[in-house]
Amino acid sequence: MTTLEVRDLVKEFTLRSGLRRSTLRAVHKVTFTLVPGRTVAVVGASGSGKSTVARMIARLEKPTSGTITALGPDGEPVRDRAYRDHVQMVFQDPFASLNPFHSIEHHLARPLLLHGRAEGREEVREQAAQLLERVNLPTALMDRRPHELSGGQRQRVAIARALAPGAQVIVADEPVSMLDVSSRLGVLNLLARLQQEDRLAVLYITHDLATARHFSDDILVMNRGRIVERGPADAVILDPHHPYTRTLAAAAPNPELRGRLRSAEPEPKAATDRDHLTYDHDAGRWIDIDADQPAAA
Amino acid sequence: MTTHNPPPRTAPPAPDAARPVLTVRDLNVVYRGDRTVHAVKDVSLTLHRGEILGLAGESGCGKSTLAYAVNRLHEWPAEVSSGTVTFHDRDGHDLDLLALRDEELRRFRWSKLSMVFQGAMNALNPVTTVRAQLEDVLTTHRPGMSKQQRRARCAEVLDLVGVEPGRMHSYPHELSGGMRQRVMIAMALLLDPQVMIMDEPTTALDVLVQRGILREILRLRDELGFAVVFITHDLPLLLELSDRIAVMLRGEIVEYDTAETLYRHPRHPYTRQLLESFPSLTGERGAFLRATGPASPPAAGPAPHDQARPAGSTR
Numbered sequence: 001m002t003t004l005e006v007r008d009l010v011k012e013f014t015l016r017s018g019l020r021r022s023t024l025r026a027v028h029k030v031t032f033t034l035v036p037g038r039t040v041a042v043v044g045a046s047g048s049g050k051s052t053v054a055r056m057i058a059r060l061e062k063p064t065s066g067t068i069t070a071l072g073p074d075g076e077p078v079r080d081r082a083y084r085d086h087v088q089m090v091f092q093d094p095f096a097s098l099n100p101f102h103s104i105e106h107h108l109a110r111p112l113l114l115h116g117r118a119e120g121r122e123e124v125r126e127q128a129a130q131l132l133e134r135v136n137l138p139t140a141l142m143d144r145r146p147h148e149l150s151g152g153q154r155q156r157v158a159i160a161r162a163l164a165p166g167a168q169v170i171v172a173d174e175p176v177s178m179l180d181v182s183s184r185l186g187v188l189n190l191l192a193r194l195q196q197e198d199r200l201a202v203l204y205i206t207h208d209l210a211t212a213r214h215f216s217d218d219i220l221v222m223n224r225g226r227i228v229e230r231g232p233a234d235a236v237i238l239d240p241h242h243p244y245t246r247t248l249a250a251a252a253p254n255p256e257l258r259g260r261l262r263s264a265e266p267e268p269k270a271a272t273d274r275d276h277l278t279y280d281h282d283a284g285r286w287i288d289i290d291a292d293q294p295a296a297a
Numbered sequence: 298m299t300t301h302n303p304p305p306r307t308a309p310p311a312p313d314a315a316r317p318v319l320t321v322r323d324l325n326v327v328y329r330g331d332r333t334v335h336a337v338k339d340v341s342l343t344l345h346r347g348e349i350l351g352l353a354g355e356s357g358c359g360k361s362t363l364a365y366a367v368n369r370l371h372e373w374p375a376e377v378s379s380g381t382v383t384f385h386d387r388d389g390h391d392l393d394l395l396a397l398r399d400e401e402l403r404r405f406r407w408s409k410l411s412m413v414f415q416g417a418m419n420a421l422n423p424v425t426t427v428r429a430q431l432e433d434v435l436t437t438h439r440p441g442m443s444k445q446q447r448r449a450r451c452a453e454v455l456d457l458v459g460v461e462p463g464r465m466h467s468y469p470h471e472l473s474g475g476m477r478q479r480v481m482i483a484m485a486l487l488l489d490p491q492v493m494i495m496d497e498p499t500t501a502l503d504v505l506v507q508r509g510i511l512r513e514i515l516r517l518r519d520e521l522g523f524a525v526v527f528i529t530h531d532l533p534l535l536l537e538l539s540d541r542i543a544v545m546l547r548g549e550i551v552e553y554d555t556a557e558t559l560y561r562h563p564r565h566p567y568t569r570q571l572l573e574s575f576p577s578l579t580g581e582r583g584a585f586l587r588a589t590g591p592a593s594p595p596a597a598g599p600a601p602h603d604q605a606r607p608a609g610s611t612r
Contacts, residue, residue, distance in 0.1 A: 045503045045504070045505045045506070046473075046474070046475075046502075046503045046506070151356075180355045180356045180530065181355055181530045181531070181532075181571065181574045181575070182355050182570075182571075182574060184574065185574055185576075207503040207504055208504075209504075209578055210575065210576045210577060210578040211576055213576075213578065214576045237578060237579070238579060247505070248504065248505065249578065251504040251505050251507070251508040252504055252578050253531065253533040253534040253536070253537050253538075254533065254537060254578065255533055255536035255537055255556075255560045257537065258536065258537050258556065258557065258560075
C-alpha cells in the first residue's frame with residue numbers, strides 16, 4: 001500500500017529585478033514514494049529546495065508541474081479536504097508555529113473540531129488529553145500557553161497537533177534544529193516511536209546528516225533542486241557516490257578529524273560534471289532524469 | 298555532585314601558557330528577583346593569546362551570562378556578585394574589567410575585546426546599509442580617521458571574512474544568512490581586538506556555510522593572533538575546533554580540559570551525556586531508539602523519550 005507518491009515534481013519561482021524577470025527552478029523533477037512505517041530523509045544545504053518540496057507536499061505551495069498523490073487505505077487517491085487530514089506538517093520553529101495567545105488545549109482542539117474528529121467540549125478535551133499523553137506531555141499543560149513551555153515541549157505539542165486530524169503522512173521540516181541538544185534526541189525518538197506505533201509515513205527534512213542516517217530508512221540528497229543521490233540511509237552516508245554528498249558528509253563536525261581545519265588545503269570543491277546526475281543505490285548506477293530514463297522510486 | 302565542588306583548576310598546558318590575555322577568577326553572577334537565580338557559580342577560566350577556548354553547555358546553563366559578564370553587558374537585575382575579570386593588554390598592562398568606569402569601559406569595549414552576538418544574522422540594523430553600520434564603529438572609536446581610511450578599513454575587513462567589499466552598500470536583507478554572519482564577524486574585527494567572544498555564531502547555518510566560517514576564524518586567528526571564546530552547545534564542533542573546552546552545567550564549569558583529553562577521556566558524567574547526545578555520522582546509533590529495518594515492531598517498554606536528556610536540563 002502506497003501512502004504518498006511524488007512524481008516529477010517541479011517548482012519554479014519568478015524573480016523580479018527591476019524590469020527584468022527570470023525564473024528560478026527551485027525543485028527539478030523530484031520523484032519519490034513515502035510508505036507507511038518508513039521514514040525518508042531529504043538532506044541538503046540551505047537553498048537546495050528541500051523545504052520547497054515539503055511545502056508542496058503540505059499544499060502550502062503549488063507545484064509548477066508534476067503530481068503528488070496520496071492514497072488512502074482503500075487504494076483510492078485522497079482528495080481535497082481529506083488530503084489535509086491525511087498529510088500534516090511539523091515546522092522548524094516551535095516558537096513561531098504556536099499562537100502565543102492560545103492555550104495548548106486550543107491548539108489541539110481546533111484541528112480536532114475542524115477535521116471532525118471530536119464533538120462537544122468533553123470529547124474534545126478528552127481527545128486533546130490523549131494526544132498530549134501520546135507525545136509524553138503531562139495533561140496538566142493543557143491550560144498553559146506556549147510561552148510557558150520549553151522548546152522541546154512546544155515541538156511535542158506541534159507533533160500532537162499534526163496527529164490530531166489523524167494524519168498518515170507527517171512532513172517534518174527541520175523539527176529539531178531549533179531545539180537544545182538535550183531535547184533533540186527526545187523529539188526524534190518520539191517521532192520514531194509514533195511512526196512505528198501508527199505506521200506513519202514520515203518525510204524528514206534536515207541538513208544534519210547524522211540524524212538523517214540514524215532516524216530514517218532512505219535518504220535523498222538534494223542539491224540545487226535536484227536529487228543527486230538516493231538510497232538506503234547507511235549506503236548513502238557510508239558509501240557516498242556523488243561528489244556533493246561527499247562534500248556534505250565532510251562538512252559535518254567530526255572530532256576524529258581534529259586538525260583538518262588547520263590544514264592549508266582548500267575546501268574540497270564538488271566536481272560539476274555529475275551535477276545533473278543522480279546516483280541510485282537501489283539500482284546501483286547513475287541515472288540521468290532528464291534523459292527520459294525512468295527514475296526508480 | 299556537590300554544588301560547591303570547585304571546578305578542576307589544574308588547567309592543562311595551553312599553546313602559549315606564558316601569555317594569558319584574559320583571566321576570570323571565581324566569578325559569580327546572579328539574577329535578582331523574587332527568587333535570586335545564581336546563574337554563574339565560581340567560574341575560573343584562563344584564555345591565552347591565540348587560543349580558542351570552547352564553552353559548551355545547553356540553553357540556560359549560564360554560558361551567555363558568563364560572556365556578558367566578561368564584556369560588562371549586564372544590567373539590573375543581573376549582577377556580578379563576586380570575582381575578578383582581568384584583561385592582560387598587549388603592552389603589558391593589566392586591566393580590571395569589573396572596575397572600569399564609563400569612559401574607560403567605552404574605550405575598552407570592541408577595541409580590545411569584541412563580541413559576535415547570538416543570532417548575529419539578525420543583529421544588523423535592517424534600515425541602514427552594511428557600510429554605515431561598519432563605519433559607525435570607526436567614527437566612534439577612531440575619530441581621527443578620514444573618510445577614505447574608514448572606507449578602506451571596512452573593505453579590508455569584509456575582504457578578510459570573504460565577503461566581496463562591493464556588498465557593503467547592501468542592506469542586511471539583501472545578504473544571505475551566512476553573509477550577514479560574516480559581516481558581523483567583520484564588524485568584530487574592525488578594531489583589531491585581542492579577544493573575540495563568539496556566542497553561537499554558526500548555529501542557524503547549514504554545515505557547508507558553518508565549515509566556511511570556522512575555517513575563516515582559524516585562519517584569522519593564525520594571521521591576527523587574537524584569542525577566541527567560542528560559545529556553543531555543539532560539542533562535536535568544539536572538539537574539532539578548540540584548543541581547550543570548558544563544559545558548563547547549571548552555572549558551574551564541571552569539566553575544563555584540552556579538547557583531545559575531553560574527547561578521549563571525559564571525566565564528568567554530564568560531559569559524557571553531552572557527547573552521547575550527538576549521534577555519530579559514521580559510528581554507532583548511540584542513544585537512538587529507532588531499530589534498524591522497516592519491519593521492526595513498535596518499541597516496547599516505557600517511553601524512553603528522556604533517555605538522552607542530561608540530568609538537570611531545563612528543557
